[in-house]
Structures are given as C-alpha cells and as structure tokens.
Amino acid sequence: MSDYDILIAGGGLVGASLACALRGRGLHMAIVEARASSTAPDPRRLAIAYGSRCILDTLGVWSGGAACPIQTVHISQQGSFGQVQLHHHELGVPALGYVVAAQDLNETLWQPLNHSPDLDLLRPATIEHISLHPDAVQVTIHESGRTRHFSTRLLVAADGGRSSIREQLNIPVSRHDYRQFALLADVNLPQPHRHIAYERFTAEGVFALLPMTQQRATLVHTVRQYRLESLLALDDAAFAAYVSAAFNDYLPGNLTFGPRLSYPLHLLKARQQTRQRTVLIGNAVHTLHPVAGQGFNLGLRDAAVLAEYIAAAQCAGENMGAAKTLQRYARERDRDQHTSIAFTDGLIRLFGSPLPPVPIARSLGLTLLDILPKGKRLLAQQMMGLHGRQSRLARGLTLPQPRGADAL
C-alpha cells in the first residue's frame, strides 16, 4: 500500500495547477515544495494565453479582476515597413490573452490547495532521493531538518528548469544558451494603453510591452549579455529614452519605469518525459525563451492533459502510473511542446539575425502575414494556445468523476 496516489514534486505554477485539477477526486496527494511560502515576492508578469484562461476558469482559479486583457497584439520591426496586428474581434474571442502578476496567480492557485483535505503540503521540503519500482516510487525528502520516506503510485516532477528528479533519472536534455538576458521593468504610462501588447524587434534585441491594470505596462527586453550591465546602470531618464527610441512613434513620451531586474535565458528540452511511474511536466521538461510568452501556458497544458489521462484511468479502474498511460500522455504532449518550442525559437532566430537579406525578408514576411487571414489565424491560434487538440479543461468541461471506490 502506497502512502500517496500522486506525489507532486514542486508547487510552482504548474505543479499547483495540476493539484487544483485533481483535488476533490478521492486521490490521496502530496506536494513537496522547497520554498517556505507561496506568497514569496515574484516580480514576473505573465502573458496568459486565452486558452490558458479557459483552463484556469474551469478549475475555478481565474481571478479576472487582477488580470488585464490583451485585445490587440502589434508586432513590428524597427526600421522596416512590415507589421502585423492581431485583434481579438477578428478571432471571435473576448481577449487574445491577459497579463497577470505571477505572484497573484500563484496565490490564487494556492488558495484552494491550502484547505484541501485530500492534499498534504510538505514545505519547506526538498526531494533528496527517488527510486523507481514496478508498484511505486520510493521518495526520500528533507523537511525542516529531518529525513522522511514516502511511497507514491505516481510521481510528477514539476520541479522547474533545474529539476533534480530529471537529473537523478539521468534524463538527457537538449540545451541552447541564447547568451541573452530578459530585462524586466514595470512602466507607468502617461495615457491609457488601450489593451495593446507590443512586440518590437530591434537590432538591440526584442522589446515586449504588455498592458497591465491601472494604466501600467510591463516591459520584457531581451538583451545580449555584454549590454545588460550598461542598461542596468542607466539612470531612469536615460533608460526611458532608450526604450522610447526603440518604439519610435508607437509609445507616448514620459514613461516612468520601476526597478529593473534580469533573468538569464536558455532553451531546454528533456528528451524523455516519462519513466517508470514518473512523469515530468512544465519547466522540468521544457524551459523556453520568454519572448513569445509560451512557457507557463505550455506547462499548464501539460497539467491539463495529464489530469485528463489520470481522471480517465481512475474512472476506468486502470493503473494511472502504467507505462502505457504515461506514454500515451507523452506522445500527445510531444507535438504541442515541439510546436511551441519551434515557434519561440524560430522567432528569436528570425528576428535576431542582422545579416542581409534577412531584415528585408522579415519586413515582407510581416506585411504578407498581416494581409493573409489564414497566416494570421495560425499565428493567433499559436499565441492563444488554441492549436491542436484542446483538453477537456480548456473546453470548459470538468474532468469525469470516479464512481466511488478507489480505482487506482
């Protein structure tokens, strides 16, 4: 007899989303989380795709008031004529996406989890060792100075880009260091943003300006390593002038920026996402460049689809940790993960190259994309997370409930 049906390693945004999807089903679950509290400051602002909002809504953890809708996405390249504009009404959705503070989303996800009778929260605690067996995974954790041992029928590694579980299992990864950093800062705007998100490609790097509540926006600027220090050292007025120059006429003057922060950027993809009774989700499988705002959205789709497979196995009285269930899950997720990585990586390579004739081709490409409805729709569907099969949760359908007995 195992201690847990499901043990989730990592209570970040993706691990917490999976727990939200599976609570109330009679499954005995645990989350092992290294951080002491879910309210720790997190300066990231996340672009949440429309499809992700649908999943969070179905889970009852969408806090609309704290989210700013994106109604238009404006993609352009400095010094070129081409541009693309995506409008929510052309696509028949109330918004193309939303911008939320990662900290607000984290707190909203944890609210129901803090009071879930079927979930044990082990925090601050870290996974120290795992060993895989046909009937269960044995997990050793370090919690508040003591070592504890548990067994679980299914181990979900949602322990982020530096996943210790992935490393312990010797799962190979493909890694690419972009030699770039994301420079983040909130901005107070002198006039309303009209819910427009800008994606601006320049020789200096990419600038994404996302609308936020209360006439604010947030800037994500990807810069090469050698430029980072000098940009962090600029005084506020010089930094505002640098950003305004990149946007030319698109932004009104007098931008005032909050503190600037930076994150290193790389691409990582695990070559396998399942092992015996173990599955990796979220950043543990794929860590993406934030330029297209895909990372959490992709991880949330992992969680939504995995929850669907677990629910189906539970209802059918099947073993949810069975290799065939996990492999079917991995096959399904592979396609979405590869498309999202190719989309994000392709954007960086295409817009990162200063070599002629690439800039001219980019201008033509953007112009063509703007006038070709089919191309625009494909781009929008990728950005909204609405390409490929949609999980039940994304379609607004709750997961089927088991008939009563413990079906594992």
Ligand SMILES: Cc1cc2nc3c(=O)[nH]c(=O)nc-3n(C[C@H](O)[C@H](O)[C@H](O)COP(=O)(O)OP(=O)(O)OC[C@H]3O[C@@H](n4cnc5c(N)ncnc54)[C@H](O)[C@@H]3O)c2cc1C
């Ligand atoms: C600057 C920036 C901007 C971004 N913008 C966007 C955006 O606009 N839209 C978008 O979709 N995505 C965006 N992302 C990506 C997004 O933040 C991540 O994809 C997402 O947070 C991944 O969630 P996760 O739960 O998989 O991993 P994490 O958030 O890394 O969570 C992992 C959790 O596991 C815990 N943990 C780690 N090791 C252990 C252990 N051994 N034992 C126990 N617990 C452990 C950690 O404490 C952590 O809480 C951005 C990322 C960055 C850096």
